[in-house]
Amino acid sequence: MSAQLRRLAPQLLRRAAPFATKSSTGIVGLPVVPNGREVLMALSAKILKMAAALPEQAQYRRTLESVYGARLDACRAHTEAEAIEAQVGQGQIEELIRMAQDEEKLLPKMAGAQATQPLLALRRSSAPRRDATKLLCAAAWLVAVAGVRGAAPNARVDAPSAEWKPWEVPEGHTIPMEVDEDKFIPPKQNY
Numbered sequence: 001m002s003a004q005l006r007r008l009a010p011q012l013l014r015r016a017a018p019f020a021t022k023s024s025t026g027i028v029g030l031p032v033v034p035n036g037r038e039v040l041m042a043l044s045a046k047i048l049k050m051a052a053a054l055p056e057q058a059q060y061r062r063t064l065e066s067v068y069g070a071r072l073d074a075c076r077a078h079t080e081a082e083a084i085e086a087q088v089g090q091g092q093i094e095e096l097i098r099m100a101q102d103e104e105k106l107l108p109k110m111a112g113a114q115a116t117q118p119l120l121a122l123r124r125s126s127a128p129r130r131d132a133t134k135l136l137c138a139a140a141w142l143v144a145v146a147g148v149r150g151a152a153p154n155a156r157v158d159a160p161s162a163e164w165k166p167w168e169v170p171e172g173h174t175i176p177m178e179v180d181e182d183k184f185i186p187p188k189q190n191y
Helices: 002-019 036-051 059-077 081-088 093-112 119-125 129-146
Strands: none
Touching: 036 059, 036 081, 036 093, 059 081, 059 093, 081 093
């Protein structure tokens, strides 16, 4: 019986090799996916289908089509996870699956946030002038409070060409300070 097993063992191992899976990814919290190729193919196809709903001129759509199209092609060209990982060159197949899952969650949010529209269309359609005016007023207030070129509040800047020295206190700048003598405790001196 043992002679027959020794003779058949290499044949059995060769047949079982495609079904052998690695025991760990070596990354904490990232489990091994035994059918990683099929999962990655399904996710890539789903992302490409969802990306087709975005405007054709959107850079986000073009990037998705490029990245996930290449991953889908790699999955179609190879049956082993190591070959897919080598062709894609962005980590283990489990990492690619995690990225695809994250992208699948992000895609509807990007479409809903109008992130795929050209900037000029956004400026014309959804940004009312009063919001822009509020933004400019807030920026002017910040400049007035923070001073010119990052100087301290209420600092005097003689000329627009004055050099900004963040490590120095500008001339004439005083900090009002009130000390309540009853609550003031001098630091202990340990000599």
